[in-house]
Amino acid sequence: METSLRPCVLVCAGLDPSGGAGIQADIEAVSAQGAHALPLVTALTVQDNNAVHEVVAVDAGLLVRQAALLADSMPIRAVKIGIPGNRDNAEAIAGIVRMLRALRPELPVVLDPVLASGRGDNLSRGDALAALAPLLDVATLVVPNLPEAAALCIATTGEDLPCPHVLVTGGHADDPDVVNRWLSAAGVREWRWPRLRGEFHGSGCTLASSIAARLALGDSMAQALELGQRYCDRTLAHAYAIAPGQRVPRRIHL
Template identity: 40%
Template sequence: MRPTILVFGGHDPSGGAGIQADIETIGSLGGHAATVITALTAQDSHSVKAVEPVSLDLFIQQARLLLDDMSMQAIKIGMVGSIEICEAIHTLLTEHSDVPVILDPVLADGGGGYLSTDGVAEAISTLLIPLATVATPNRKELMQLAPDGDTLQASGAELISMGCEYLLITGTDNPTADEEPDKVHHLLMNRDGIKELFQYPRLPNNYHGSGCTLASSIATGIAAGENVDEAVVRGLEFTWNSLNNSFHPGSGQHFPDRFRSK
């Protein structure tokens, strides 16, 4: 049976990230994406220029219609757009607590443009992190979500203590002094601490939509019946391959090719 994943996320008109990235990833992996847009954006292959959250009433109406009509095997969350929509997602998740939740806590785009207003990071930490089966922050997002931690591991442990079951901290930004510069390091944690460290060859370009691709591929694996470890491994492989086969439609970042991910 084709698994259905409910996706909450923003619309990226360039097609590199956001809802379109989710649909492409989920479809490429054999799932069906049912989508509810949280925000409209003005952006290109360089960065985000403007963000406008959608109507809260329309967002809630659309989400409830889909949840009443379809059986969801997973819920994937990307950009939430506003505190009010974050609060609405929290309510929906508590009403459907049996559905696995994969959270990509998007706070900025790959070009440095901000995708959230003041207070959204705190709202995500308080309302969504405790309900997440897997959260996939990059290092900058992690430090915004758990600013009291003095190391990545300490900040990760803080989010785990809030209730997040698994935390995959992605490391596609610049390597730290103790990391091999030609490798990308991803850290998987759970309640027992560090579970696994993944290393992949560092690719030469800047990429738009890698986080969306990773979280949606993990969501599709879990929706299809894989356990978290299996879904994370397959998701990392799919994402790296899609980046390795990237294309360059504009004058900014490269886009993952989610249809050539082998």
């Protein structure tokens, strides 16, 4: 029987009823690393494995009350943030991070800056880009894909970064390999992964959450990025279908 306290990752993300992305993906990826997810649902969505039709943000005050109670009794060692749902929720989550950092100043925060679904559907009420501003201010690591990096004006040279670390993923490029670039004050480091055939639902959630879990377990940023990418690549290689269209990463029982 495990008697030591398992490190927890506070996860703020939307609920995808298809189970392929969002909070369920985060929980599975965090658990697979050996950490425990504390899920705060920021928004309810109407979507399947291919398209998002509606996003309904939850009450920001509810998120704050949930987080405050959890922080009083559980070892929160990292935070992972997906879609906030709207600007009010983004500001509330940023406030939650500042509250947690009053006790743990070096608390790592991983932001998956989801601006739209893979098909281009909006994932926030109002201006999704503006809603990210409060979260960029508190992020340790941002994990954008190429279109998101362009929207956030993040140059792949590592200049003028919005936070200490950025991992730009190359899944949207046309190269034979997927090239992911880690940008930081130390420079630029690249990883290359064989490009897998097909499209996947929840790959960004899987990657960001696994990295957050590795940081919660005490890995350095370099270790967390390496292991998180390796894990994500395996989940995509073993992805399964639940309906025609995008496949779901096999995050558990690999």
